[in-house]
Amino acid sequence: MKKAITLTVNGDRRELYVATHHSLLDVIRNELGLMGTHRGCDTGNCGACTIQVDGLAMNACLLLAVDYDGSDILTIEGVAQEGALHPVQRALVEKGGIQCGFCTPGMVMNALALLADDPHPTEADIRARLSGNLCRCTGYAKIVEAVGSVQ
Amino acid sequence: MSTHIGQRLPKLDAADKASGRATYGHDVRLPGMLHGAILYSAHAHARILRVDTARAERLPGVKAVLTAADNPPTHFGYGKDQTPFKTVARSLRDEIAAVAAVDLDTARHALSLIEVEYAPLPPVFSVAAALAPAAPLIHPAHGSNLFQTYHYEHGDPARGEAESDLILESTYRLPYVNHACMETSVVVAHYQQGGRLTLWSTTQIPFLLQRDLAEALGIPGSHIRVIQTAIGGAFGRGLDIYPFEPIAALLSMRAGKPVRVAFSRREEFLAGPARQPAEVSLRAGARLDGRLTFREVSAALDIGPYVSWGSVTPLVMMETTASLYKVPHVRFRADCIYTNNLVTGAMRGYGNPQSTFFVETMMDQLAEALGLDPVEFRLINANEPNSATPQGLVITSCGMKECLQAVAATADRGADRPGEQTTVEPIHGRLDPAAGAHKRGIGFAATLNVGGGARIYRSDGCGATVKVDDFGHVTLITGSTEIGQGSETVLAQIVAETLGVHPQDVSVINADTDLKPWDVGVHASRTTFIAGNAARLAALEARRQIFETAAEMLGVAPDCLIASEGHIRAADAPDLPPRLSAPTSALPLARVVRQRHFRQGGQIVVGEGWYDPPTQMVDKDTYKGNISAAYGFGAQMAEVEVDTETGQVRVLRLACANDVGRAINPMAVEGQIEGGAQMGLGYALSEELIVANGQALNPDFHHYRLFTAADMPPIETIIVETDDPGGPFGAKGVGEMGGTPTAAAIANAIYDAIGIRLTELPMTPERVLAAILHRDLESA
Ligand code: FES
Numbered sequence: 001m002k003k004a005i006t007l008t009v010n011g012d013r014r015e016l017y018v019a020t021h022h023s024l025l026d027v028i029r030n031e032l033g034l035m036g037t038h039r040g041c042d043t044g045n046c047g048a049c050t051i052q053v054d055g056l057a058m059n060a061c062l063l064l065a066v067d068y069d070g071s072d073i074l075t076i077e078g079v080a081q082e083g084a085l086h087p088v089q090r091a092l093v094e095k096g097g098i099q100c101g102f103c104t105p106g107m108v109m110n111a112l113a114l115l116a117d118d119p120h121p122t123e124a125d126i127r128a129r130l131s132g133n134l135c136r137c138t139g140y141a142k143i144v145e146a147v148g149s150v151q
Numbered sequence: 152m153s154t155h156i157g158q159r160l161p162k163l164d165a166a167d168k169a170s171g172r173a174t175y176g177h178d179v180r181l182p183g184m185l186h187g188a189i190l191y192s193a194h195a196h197a198r199i200l201r202v203d204t205a206r207a208e209r210l211p212g213v214k215a216v217l218t219a220a221d222n223p224p225t226h227f228g229y230g231k232d233q234t235p236f237k238t239v240a241r242s243l244r245d246e247i248a249a250v251a252a253v254d255l256d257t258a259r260h261a262l263s264l265i266e267v268e269y270a271p272l273p274p275v276f277s278v279a280a281a282l283a284p285a286a287p288l289i290h291p292a293h294g295s296n297l298f299q300t301y302h303y304e305h306g307d308p309a310r311g312e313a314e315s316d317l318i319l320e321s322t323y324r325l326p327y328v329n330h331a332c333m334e335t336s337v338v339v340a341h342y343q344q345g346g347r348l349t350l351w352s353t354t355q356i357p358f359l360l361q362r363d364l365a366e367a368l369g370i371p372g373s374h375i376r377v378i379q380t381a382i383g384g385a386f387g388r389g390l391d392i393y394p395f396e397p398i399a400a401l402l403s404m405r406a407g408k409p410v411r412v413a414f415s416r417r418e419e420f421l422a423g424p425a426r427q428p429a430e431v432s433l434r435a436g437a438r439l440d441g442r443l444t445f446r447e448v449s450a451a452l453d454i455g456p457y458v459s460w461g462s463v464t465p466l467v468m469m470e471t472t473a474s475l476y477k478v479p480h481v482r483f484r485a486d487c488i489y490t491n492n493l494v495t496g497a498m499r500g501y502g503n504p505q506s507t508f509f510v511e512t513m514m515d516q517l518a519e520a521l522g523l524d525p526v527e528f529r530l531i532n533a534n535e536p537n538s539a540t541p542q543g544l545v546i547t548s549c550g551m552k553e554c555l556q557a558v559a560a561t562a563d564r565g566a567d568r569p570g571e572q573t574t575v576e577p578i579h580g581r582l583d584p585a586a587g588a589h590k591r592g593i594g595f596a597a598t599l600n601v602g603g604g605a606r607i608y609r610s611d612g613c614g615a616t617v618k619v620d621d622f623g624h625v626t627l628i629t630g631s632t633e634i635g636q637g638s639e640t641v642l643a644q645i646v647a648e649t650l651g652v653h654p655q656d657v658s659v660i661n662a663d664t665d666l667k668p669w670d671v672g673v674h675a676s677r678t679t680f681i682a683g684n685a686a687r688l689a690a691l692e693a694r695r696q697i698f699e700t701a702a703e704m705l706g707v708a709p710d711c712l713i714a715s716e717g718h719i720r721a722a723d724a725p726d727l728p729p730r731l732s733a734p735t736s737a738l739p740l741a742r743v744v745r746q747r748h749f750r751q752g753g754q755i756v757v758g759e760g761w762y763d764p765p766t767q768m769v770d771k772d773t774y775k776g777n778i779s780a781a782y783g784f785g786a787q788m789a790e791v792e793v794d795t796e797t798g799q800v801r802v803l804r805l806a807c808a809n810d811v812g813r814a815i816n817p818m819a820v821e822g823q824i825e826g827g828a829q830m831g832l833g834y835a836l837s838e839e840l841i842v843a844n845g846q847a848l849n850p851d852f853h854h855y856r857l858f859t860a861a862d863m864p865p866i867e868t869i870i871v872e873t874d875d876p877g878g879p880f881g882a883k884g885v886g887e888m889g890g891t892p893t894a895a896a897i898a899n900a901i902y903d904a905i906g907i908r909l910t911e912l913p914m915t916p917e918r919v920l921a922a923i924l925h926r927d928l929e930s931a
């Protein structure tokens with residue numbers, strides 16, 4: 001079954017006709033072609049699909065698209081403004097927080113939400129908040145350092 | 152003077168990855184692309200009597216349905232025991248049929264419409280059952296469930312025993328673990344008119360995959376092009392061909408459209424390769440003066456229903472057993488055994504995390520029994536530079552002692568402020584009956600790993616081409632593969648250093664078999680050393696051509712020229728910023744290239760390099776030989792706190808020292824060690840794919856626990872530089888060593904805390920608590 005919904009994605013209004021069992025992740029990747037939001041598990045355990053929905057960081061794989069009709073969505077593609085990386089992105093690049101990079105967009109989206117809530121998190125806060133974002137490459141040290149350097 | 156070697160240069164591809172612009176395997180979309188899905192067996196061991204696909208084929212949107220009836224008449228894979236689809240299922244992950252459809256929903260629906268009739272066969276779910284007399288045979292043509300036995304010996308173990316003042320023995324159990332790459336397995340296959348197959352793949356072995364696929368599909372390798380996408384983690388998963396790859400190609404051939412096959416996470420755990428579980432027994436001896444006398448290992452590996460390169464991991468277990476420390480007498484035996492359990496494969500460390508665990512926990516046991524300090528005991532027996540092991544490893548640079556001393560120095564500092572000198576004494580919980588329920592301990596382990604390639608294939612080589620265009624821009628085309636480890640950045644630094652340009656002025660092309668020269672693949676921590684040497688040779692040839700022309704322009708001999716900051720100048724010219732020096736004494740690189748190119752009889756600047764290290768394949772009977780052109784060393788120190796009431800082990804800190812020859816990019820080296828440690832911590836404490844009756848019971852990240860950012864201890868990385876004589880700018884490989892000694896260091900720290908030796912991984916709270924209760928019962 002399909003249903004018409006409207007989403008605002010990275011500032012653009014998009015009218016979509018989506019299957020009722022498809023997640024926001026399905027729609028973002030397959031209907032909108034925004035491939036920066038990654039699918040690492042589809043079960044809410046890895047954080048690779050983290051987006052912001054009306055300003056809150058969420059796992060897009062757990063959200064049915066039809067439940068979010070009218071929402072304002074930010075994906076990784078909407079983070080860099082006029083081609084300039086956001087300070088969180090720049091810090092991840094410069095501090096070596098990116099290896100294969102598959103976890104990176106989710107890390108960025110979650111870190112942005114964290115910094116919006118608390119511009120001066122402690123290292124323990126950062127580790128706790130990013131604990132829903134799995135990374136298999138970096139051991140997290142440089143990711144935590146990068147996020148902590150953006151204050 | 153080096154300017155780009157040793158720099159903490161950010162990865163060249165990092166900005167794209169940070170902004171969601173990198174194209175991973177999962178992101179590839181081609182016009183008209185179909186989505187494939189695979190039907191797996193419902194029985195771990197069964198003959199397939201009938202597969203009825205009629206209803207699936209009639210489903211609107213289905214474009215191809217394939218079964219074993221469509222198999223090419225060939226076998227493929229390391230053991231040549233694989234077919235795309237099976238007529239006999241040998242595990243629950245065996246492929247019975249596959250569908251390509253216009254979308255994934257339709258493909259999955261179609262799978263549910265396929266009817267399969269099985270005749271179950273008696274299954275074999277353990278190595279003991281597999282080797283029992285009259286056990287059902289998994290591959291009757293092989294005649295036995297024992298696929299292969301490795302036998303190795305040096306010295307005379309009986310004499311070693313006789314000379315021992317002390318002999319200890321223990322047994323170990325090692326679990327299934329999964330690579331857990333954040334990106335699951337994926338391939339897009341496009342079979343075009345004219346018989347050319349293009350594959351978008353996350354493989355680690357693009358050139359061997361051409362060969363493997365040719366065999367699997369019965370088409371010439373020259374018709375196969377492999378394009379590597381950005382790769383979301385590999386760690387050995389991509390070291391073999393697996394059936395989903397030929398299946399995608401066969402579906403594309405049948406449907407005449409590109410076909411994508413992408414694993415779900417559950418599928419990744421169930422149908423992807425796991426590290427083989429093993430049961431190991433070890434005996435070892437030493438003299439009262441602390442010198443090792445002998446080591447004897449016997450291991451049984453459950454390799455599952457098919458053979459992959461993972462079955463070669465005993466070679467590395469053997470290397471650790473025979474050559475980690477100086478051991479005069481060694482015997483090693485490993486049996487690789489077919490079962491109806493999970494498929495297994497190669498995984499980062501390739502046998503070394505396993506063998507370092509048992510060898511290094513035994514080292515601790517011996518030290519304690521001899522009354523020696525564990526670090527002192529290791530130093531007495533440590534490998535040394537410019538030596539050869541009885542196995543035939545030729546060790547050139549070796550910083551093993553420095554690594555041990557470096558981590559020992561960190562142990563003397565308190566846990567609360569890692570990195571800072573404090574007066575807090577480490578607590579050895581087992582020696583302190585006054586300690587409460589939380590007991591602390593420290594443990595050490597060292598590691599030896601190949602760092603200059605590993606000749607497990609007829610060639611261990613890599614090719615490279617360096618071209619310099621008339622804008623002075625440099626392009627490196629390398630056979631090697633970027634899997635996130637940062638190889639393209641390190642190679643750009645090597646080329647930049649050689650040509651005197653900035654690494655940002657070097658583009659790296661490394662992802663297309665139609666463009667790049669041959670390379671055996673990304674494994675065995677080999678890329679910095681092997682691809683680095685190849686890139687350096689190619690850059691040196693390009694530089695020779697540049698100097699030839701610059702020498703004419705400057706009226707000097709080529710051998711007195713140097714290249715730096717994008718300019719060529721005579722070595723004795725004043726070392727001024729290029730702008731200020733006289734135009735005749737410092738030529739911009741671009742001008743030299745144009746001068747060489749744009750003239751009658753001109754030439755372009757292109758250098759080629761091929762590096763195949765001066766190593767040997769091990770002898771097929773004795774397993775001796777110098778398999779690598781350099782060896783990396785490392786040591787780790789773990790401090791833990793054990794909650795004796797819950798069995799919970801918390802790692803308070805980890806110090807990792809690694810001899811990397813020379814760190815071309817220290818930030819990338821640290822990243823390898825920190826990431827390796829994350830895997831090592833998981834192997835030690837939390838990761839286990841639990842398998843019962845051939846079925847993985849926890850195939851998701853909720854029940855298969857990776858270390859998260861909150862779980863990780865602080866990690867202190869210490870880089871020890873030894874300047875390897877064969878490495879590019881002295882560098883050796885480091886890709887695997889971050890995680891090889893971790894489990895042993897933690898097990899030794901747990902012993903220090905509670906006085907119990909744990910010999911089964913992972914050391915979960917349940918196992919730790921059971922061991923404590925058992926000990927308390929025994930002593931009561
Ligand atoms: S894909 Fe959504 S949490 Fe993993």
Ligand code: FES
Pocket residue numbers: 097098099100101102103104134135136137138333383384635
């Ligand atoms: S960088 Fe590879 S998963 Fe995080």
